[in-house]
Amino acid sequence: MLKYQEIAGKIEKSIKNQRLKQGDKLPSLEELVSQFNASKSTVRKALEILENKGAIYQLRGSGIFVRKLKRRGYIDLGLTRGLKGTIGEYEMTTEVLAVEVIDATSEIAKNLSIEIGDAVYYIKRVRFLHGQPLCIEESYFVKSIVTYMNKEIAADSIFNYLRTALKLNLGFSDSYFHVGKINEEESKFLKLSIGEPKFYLESIFYLATGKAFDYSKTTYHYDQAQFFIQATSE
Amino acid sequence: MLKYQEIAGKIEKSIKNQRLKQGDKLPSLEELVSQFNASKSTVRKALEILENKGAIYQLRGSGIFVRKLKRRGYIDLGLTRGLKGTIGEYEMTTEVLAVEVIDATSEIAKNLSIEIGDAVYYIKRVRFLHGQPLCIEESYFVKSIVTYMNKEIAADSIFNYLRTALKLNLGFSDSYFHVGKINEEESKFLKLSIGEPKFYLESIFYLATGKAFDYSKTTYHYDQAQFFIQATSE
DNA sequence: CAGTGGTCTAGACCACTAT
DNA sequence: TAGTGGTCTAGACCACTGG
Numbered sequence: 001m002l003k004y005q006e007i008a009g010k011i012e013k014s015i016k017n018q019r020l021k022q023g024d025k026l027p028s029l030e031e032l033v034s035q036f037n038a039s040k041s042t043v044r045k046a047l048e049i050l051e052n053k054g055a056i057y058q059l060r061g062s063g064i065f066v067r068k069l070k071r072r073g074y075i076d077l078g079l080t081r082g083l084k085g086t087i088g089e090y091e092m093t094t095e096v097l098a099v100e101v102i103d104a105t106s107e108i109a110k111n112l113s114i115e116i117g118d119a120v121y122y123i124k125r126v127r128f129l130h131g132q133p134l135c136i137e138e139s140y141f142v143k144s145i146v147t148y149m150n151k152e153i154a155a156d157s158i159f160n161y162l163r164t165a166l167k168l169n170l171g172f173s174d175s176y177f178h179v180g181k182i183n184e185e186e187s188k189f190l191k192l193s194i195g196e197p198k199f200y201l202e203s204i205f206y207l208a209t210g211k212a213f214d215y216s217k218t219t220y221h222y223d224q225a226q227f228f229i230q231a232t233s234e
Numbered sequence: 235m236l237k238y239q240e241i242a243g244k245i246e247k248s249i250k251n252q253r254l255k256q257g258d259k260l261p262s263l264e265e266l267v268s269q270f271n272a273s274k275s276t277v278r279k280a281l282e283i284l285e286n287k288g289a290i291y292q293l294r295g296s297g298i299f300v301r302k303l304k305r306r307g308y309i310d311l312g313l314t315r316g317l318k319g320t321i322g323e324y325e326m327t328t329e330v331l332a333v334e335v336i337d338a339t340s341e342i343a344k345n346l347s348i349e350i351g352d353a354v355y356y357i358k359r360v361r362f363l364h365g366q367p368l369c370i371e372e373s374y375f376v377k378s379i380v381t382y383m384n385k386e387i388a389a390d391s392i393f394n395y396l397r398t399a400l401k402l403n404l405g406f407s408d409s410y411f412h413v414g415k416i417n418e419e420e421s422k423f424l425k426l427s428i429g430e431p432k433f434y435l436e437s438i439f440y441l442a443t444g445k446a447f448d449y450s451k452t453t454y455h456y457d458q459a460q461f462f463i464q465a466t467s468e
Numbered sequence: 469c470a471g472t473g474g475t476c477t478a479g480a481c482c483a484c485t486a487t
Numbered sequence: 488t489a490g491t492g493g494t495c496t497a498g499a500c501c502a503c504t505g506g
Contacts, residue, residue, distance in 0.1 A: 061504035197431030
């Protein structure tokens with residue numbers, strides 16, 4: 001574990017433990033430096049991470065303050081993670097409709113920067129929140145990177161499997177989304193009428209090496225899903 | 235201008251000028267250090283900014299590479315800016331429907347962390363892209379912070395005015411969004427039928443000091459607007 | 469003006485990638 | 488094993504906030 005990660009984690013935990021609220025003040029940089037026995041730069045690196053995560057903000061001449069989200073129950077789109085990683089595991093269930101190896105179509109190949117015909121895992125799932133259909137998702141994983149996959153894994157957290165079992169280093173992601181109308185197939189799975197609203201999200205996930213490995217298309221139930229992003233200047 | 239900002243800007247410009255593509259390699263850290271006459275840490279700070287912006291990615295032992303978005307015409311939600319700042323000015327026009335000072339309701343007060351009855355500027359606008367209605371927006375600005383406002387300013391870029399004329403330092407923002415159905419009032423402005431899909435976004439913008447100054451509610455035309463986010467791990 | 473965060477440097481040493 | 492990015496330190500000096 002890196003020192004600055006450890007420090008960031010400890011600060012975050014202390015915010016939780018002390019139940020600090022929006023605007024509450026943390027110890028000064030200098031104090032943190034001596035408290036964690038680290039150099040100023042290292043502590044600042046930790047604070048920068050927390051700042052980018054939206055957990056704190058720093059104000060020159062004044063101090064370091066807690067930044068808290070005001071609302072709950074929103075899906076964080078500012079993360080490079082699977083759904084389970086962002087929503088919390090407890091109330092979510094998954095129905096796996098398909099796990100197959102297929103040849104990449106031109107659409108898949110383009111988004112994953114591979115060749116048409118290259119092998120990809122095709123996974124189709126419906127996900128439920130508190131038993132209500134939340135979304136239907138089709139994912140394509142580059143088989144040369146994600147070498148093995150099965151229904152059990154797909155029913156659980158795929159991203160967790162990639163990180164721990166396959167030891168892949170996730171890097172970054174591009175997410176594109178817009179609003180549309182439910183088509184016939186989606187209407188069945190989400191229990192909606194054709195033409196009702198949908199939230200349509202396409203994401204491309206990359207390894208730390210810059211290689212794309214997952215292209216996912218997800219249609220959300222318009223009434224079940226809400227999202228948030230915490231942005232920071234610059 | 236800070237040194238690391240200048241360096242970040244120059245690197246970004248050189249990516250554009252040389253028309254570098256996804257995966258193209260930049261000079262090594264060491265080269266950049268000598269090229270810009272800066273210390274390693276300063277150059278790394280610049281590179282970190284570009285990494286968080288989604289412009290590059292760095293790979294230990296290998297090099298620094300260009301990360302490019304694959305698609306165009308999407309609105310970036312990962313920014314703390316007004317619409318004009320993210321979408322480019324050229325094709326956007328604005329119709330101002332209202333600029334008034336009102337008393338904060340409980341909803342407004344809660345989101346802006348002010349008292350009920352405090353004075354806020356209420357601004358209502360419809361925005362057009364290529365002459366087509368893109369969205370209808372209602373904004374509430376804390377009057378004690380945004381001390382002056384008028385129709386001309388509202389017709390242009392409010393955020394630009396805040397930065398340059400009022401010299402406010404923008405800090406961060408929280409954005410919440412979901413999908414819904416158009417109501418009667420929205421249907422008129424967006425030229426849609428009641429019940430058609432809408433993308434509904436609420437944003438709260440904060441100064442660098444942590445004080446909320448703008449609460450905005452925006453309803454987007456489902457067919458005109460698409461969005462993206464570039465996320466980074468860690 | 470005291471206190472606090474922000475910038476920048478120079479350098480030691482570590483960890484990963486590619487060949 | 489050479490090359491390249493990542494971590495961490497110690498310290499000088501700058502810039503802003505608030506009493």
